[in-house]
Amino acid sequence: MKRAIRREELREIVPLADSTIYELEKKGDFPARFYLTPRTVAWDLDEVQDWLAKRKAAGAELQGDEHKPDVRQRKARPVKQALHVVNG
Template sequence: MNMQQSETQNIAKIEQVLISRKEVQRLTTLSQATIYVQMAKGNFPQSISIGERRVAWLLSEVQEWCDQKIKNARSV
């Protein structure tokens, strides 16, 4: 395996990192209620069930959402 293939695989692994609701709240500064309301409206990444009473989000999707919010705020 060459260096480029290894780097591509590492990037793919990073994109699949799961984060908790508390981490989502920390990254976005949104409350728990706002996260779920925005998910229901289709304005926030959907959570992934990882257990009977546990959900998580893909870090890459939450980061994309944050990036889009910043981009929208800067283009006004």
């Protein structure tokens, strides 16, 4: 039996901001929403659960430091360089 979920339930299942989900959908990296009415959207629960399972499997491979983003390359709020003081 297929089941559709609305935004409130999606937020409980997927702990991401609405804007992040929207961006992932635009890129094709998250299950697409569909309209139940002109003002009501929903997601297919099976597709969301499959997406989570794939992310979980991929996450096991991404545990090392080599997969972390380089925060020094941020465009907004770049990380300030620390001053290293040597006591001698």
